[in-house]
Amino acid sequence: MNFDLTPEQKMLQDQVRKFAEAELAPVAAEIDKTGQFPWENIKKCAKQGLLGIVVPEKYGGSGLDFVSLAIAIEEISRVCATTGVIVAVNNSLVTYPILTFGTEEQKQKYLPLLCSGAKIGAIGITEPNAGSDVAGMETTARLEGDYYILNGTKRFITNGTEAGIYVVFAYTNKELKHKGISAFIVERGTEGFSLGKHEDLMGIRASGNCELIFEDCKVPKENLLGKEGEGFKICMNTLDVSRVDIGAQAVGIAQAAFEAALKYSKERRAFGQPLCEFEMIQSMLAEMATQIHAARLMVYYAGFCKDKGMPRFSKESAMAKYFAATMAVDVTRKAVQIHGGYGYTKDYPVERFYRDAKILEIYEGTSEIQKIVIARELIK
Amino acid sequence: MNIIVCIKRVPQTAEADVKIDSTGKDIIKDRLAFDMNESDSYALEEAILLKEKFGGTVTVVSLGYPETEDTLRIALAKGGDSAIRIKAEDFDEIDGYKTAVILSSVIRGLPYDLILTGCMATDDYYSMVGQTLAELLDIPHASLVTKLDITNNKAQVYRELEGGLLEHLEVNLPALVTVQTGINTPRFASLIAIRRAASKEIKIVGKSDISKDIISNATLEELFYPPVGKRAEILTGSIDEVVTKLATIIKEKGLI
Numbered sequence: 074m075n076f077d078l079t080p081e082q083k084m085l086q087d088q089v090r091k092f093a094e095a096e097l098a099p100v101a102a103e104i105d106k107t108g109q110f111p112w113e114n115i116k117k118c119a120k121q122g123l124l125g126i127v128v129p130e131k132y133g134g135s136g137l138d139f140v141s142l143a144i145a146i147e148e149i150s151r152v153c154a155t156t157g158v159i160v161a162v163n164n165s166l167v168t169y170p171i172l173t174f175g176t177e178e179q180k181q182k183y184l185p186l187l188c189s190g191a192k193i194g195a196i197g198i199t200e201p202n203a204g205s206d207v208a209g210m211e212t213t214a215r216l217e218g219d220y221y222i223l224n225g226t227k228r229f230i231t232n233g234t235e236a237g238i239y240v241v242f243a244y245t246n247k248e249l250k251h252k253g254i255s256a257f258i259v260e261r262g263t264e265g266f267s268l269g270k271h272e273d274l275m276g277i278r279a280s281g282n283c284e285l286i287f288e289d290c291k292v293p294k295e296n297l298l299g300k301e302g303e304g305f306k307i308c309m310n311t312l313d314v315s316r317v318d319i320g321a322q323a324v325g326i327a328q329a330a331f332e333a334a335l336k337y338s339k340e341r342r343a344f345g346q347p348l349c350e351f352e353m354i355q356s357m358l359a360e361m362a363t364q365i366h367a368a369r370l371m372v373y374y375a376g377f378c379k380d381k382g383m384p385r386f387s388k389e390s391a392m393a394k395y396f397a398a399t400m401a402v403d404v405t406r407k408a409v410q411i412h413g414g415y416g417y418t419k420d421y422p423v424e425r426f427y428r429d430a431k432i433l434e435i436y437e438g439t440s441e442i443q444k445i446v447i448a449r450e451l452i453k
Numbered sequence: 454m455n456i457i458v459c460i461k462r463v464p465q466t467a468e469a470d471v472k473i474d475s476t477g478k479d480i481i482k483d484r485l486a487f488d489m490n491e492s493d494s495y496a497l498e499e500a501i502l503l504k505e506k507f508g509g510t511v512t513v514v515s516l517g518y519p520e521t522e523d524t525l526r527i528a529l530a531k532g533g534d535s536a537i538r539i540k541a542e543d544f545d546e547i548d549g550y551k552t553a554v555i556l557s558s559v560i561r562g563l564p565y566d567l568i569l570t571g572c573m574a575t576d577d578y579y580s581m582v583g584q585t586l587a588e589l590l591d592i593p594h595a596s597l598v599t600k601l602d603i604t605n606n607k608a609q610v611y612r613e614l615e616g617g618l619l620e621h622l623e624v625n626l627p628a629l630v631t632v633q634t635g636i637n638t639p640r641f642a643s644l645i646a647i648r649r650a651a652s653k654e655i656k657i658v659g660k661s662d663i664s665k666d667i668i669s670n671a672t673l674e675e676l677f678y679p680p681v682g683k684r685a686e687i688l689t690g691s692i693d694e695v696v697t698k699l700a701t702i703i704k705e706k707g708l709i
Contacts, residue, residue: 080526092641120643121644137648145644
């Protein structure tokens with residue numbers, strides 16, 4: 074049993090934290106306000122090697138492990154949740170499935186672009202009428218000659234407005250139900266592919282969230298990711314990985330909220346003493362620190378399971394995501410509460426943390442879905 | 454160009470609640486974060502920039518406890534080629550002079566054209582290791598340098614003086630330069646560099662490798678909190694009353 078980070082992971086934590094504080098933190102409030110996709114941040118992250126953390130060096134990545142990926146997402150999210158999710162999506166929802174299920178040609182063609190920041194990635198699973206119910210998707214793909222013809226609409230797609238490379242799921246055979254879903258790599262500019270409504274979000278406001286519209290979209294057949302009918306498996310396998318990163322994002326946001334609340338509670342005085350001297354404030358601070366600590370251990374453990382080579386670790390990643398997301402919403406709420414009226418203003422960052430945290434319980438599988446995943450693993 | 458950079462791992466005390474330990478000669482460090490001394494990180498960056506321009510090697514040396522290896526490894530990830538930790542645990546009551554003597558013993562055996570150090574350490578503010586080290590090695594030095602270049606095998610050194618003056622010195626190599634903060638923008642190590650540095654060996658040197666007996670002529674007697682000044686005055690009353698009193702004092706003292 075060893076809870077210590079490796080020397081490599083410790084260095085990464087130190088350097089990503091300093092990088093994030095120096096380069097990303099100064100613009101976090103501004104991009105939240107404007108909703109403008111932070112390309113400058115992404116270019117800087119690319120230079121640090123943060124866009125392809127687990128991708129081997131030969132494809133332009135950094136060649137690190139999944140615990141390192143989680144630590145990096147945590148540290149970025151601690152200062153800017155928007156940049157955190159953009160980077161997390163590029164890493165675990167786009168480069169990971171291409172690396173794991175792609176052909177050698179696909180890896181050589183797309184991974185260097187995604188790791189260098191020349192293109193950012195997005196994934197299209199959710200649809201207007203199918204969120205948690207993945208198999209309820211309506212997008213179809215039919216093979217005609219050298220092309221798959223895609224038709225349908227994807228909704229709430231992070232990085233959607235800015236991405237150059239999309240991993241998109243569609244039915245190639247509806248009769249086979251979830252076994253009839255296939256995955257495709259779709260490039261921006263492909264004939265028949267356009268962007269729809271740009272969402273005005275409550276939190277993670279600059280994450281380029283929009284609709285993807287496919288109208289007789291001609292995708293070259295060599296862009297099929299994996300085999301026909303493997304889409305659902307690719308999707309679930311990918312979500313196992315990405316849920317660790319959303320858990321890490323939750324830990325980062327909560328950590329930021331806790332640090333702000335602790336600082337404020339020492340500075341702000343009421344009834345002749347600092348807030349932190351009141352037992353009810355102490356109770357909240359103790360709960361917050363404990364909740365974050367527990368979530369962080371669960372997130373790192375889920376990453377460790379992947380690094381250890383467990384073929385499926387759905388239960389561990391779902392537990393980490395479910396617990397960390399719930400934790401982050403609660404911790405950020407407490408941070409606002411400790412700040413009182415000031416916490417409800419934009420003069421302090423905790424209201425942003427609170428808004429940023431809420432999505433964690435919804436995207437990449439709602440908390441309710443996570444509990445179903447956990448329960449099914451328990452009873453099978 | 455072979456460059457040696459001396460770095461120190463120091464507690465981050467700027468925003469911490471610093472307390473003196475039971476010996477009265479040190480601070481309690483258990484709960485403090487540690488990091489590379491600020492001006493040392495600029496010295497390291499300057500060395501890496503020179504290496505990128507002229508080629509050669511950067512060797513990073515630190516007198517420190519085992520945790521210092523974390524700091525040295527980050528220096529390697531940023532572009533250092535090799536690192537040496539001199540075991541601080543082998544020595545008692547290390548001060549600036551002793552540090553310089555110990556460093557000189559180790560550096561004397563290494564090839565170098567230039568030695569860079571930070572201009573001062575933020576834990577003790579002695580600002581003496583660089584200059585003393587240069588004297589012990591019998592090489593020229595320049596301190597508090599804000600710009601550095603190498604031409605014709607000489608260091609072109611720029612220093613900021615009071616009154617908006619700049620001083621330009623040409624210093625023969627090998628030389629030692631103590632670097633001021635702000636001379637460059639220290640980089641963050643990329644993830645690939647971190648991965649590569651993780652497996653690099655750090656050479657460990659102990660007391661048995663240091664030939665000299667070291668006697669310091671200055672010894673630390675005591676650390677203490679300064680007494681509260683008698684001239685400090687805490688203004689009390691309502692905000693309006695306090696502001697009125699403050700404005701009166703400022704006017705009386707002729708401060709505006």
